[in-house]
Amino acid sequence: MSIWKFGTFLAKEGKGPELRLLLSDIARVIRSSPGSRSCRLLEHESDPARFAILEEWDDVQAHKASVARNVTEERRARFTELVGSATSSDYFRD
Numbered sequence: 739m740s741i742w743k744f745g746t747f748l749a750k751e752g753k754g755p756e757l758r759l760l761l762s763d764i765a766r767v768i769r770s771s772p773g774s775r776s777c778r779l780l781e782h783e784s785d786p787a788r789f790a791i792l793e794e795w796d797d798v799q800a801h802k803a804s805v806a807r808n809v810t811e812e813r814r815a816r817f818t819e820l821v822g823s824a825t826s827s828d829y830f831r832d
Contacts, residue, residue: 739832740775740794740795740796740797740831740832741794741795741796741797741798741801741829741830742792742793742794742795742830742831743791743792743793743795743801743827743828743829744791744792744793744827744828744830745790745791745793745825745826745827745828746788746789746790746825746826746827747761747789747790747821747825748787748788748789748822748823748825749787749789749820749821749822750819750821750822751787751822753787753819753820754786754787755786756820757787757789757820757821758779758789760813760816760817760820761779761789761791764791764813765777765779765791767804767808768791768793768804768808771803771804771807771808772800772804773795773796773797773800773801773803773804774793774795774796774800774804775794775795776792776794777793777794778791778792779791780792787822
């Protein structure tokens, strides 16, 4: 069994391309993290300001350890600068 982390993100007005670049970098880091099985960045079919990241992990602890290692103040500030208020992030299991 694995744990899936599903997050959705809405870019602030005019920030879609910049958010896509940041999320691409985040997805690359996730893929190389211990306990990560896969990570996909998805762009909404008709709204280029909406994105989703689908992550597969060995367990919740592996995800949390990755966040602790990789979420720098710089990344957090950049994320806050680009993302609007409509975000969600949840764990699921298969």
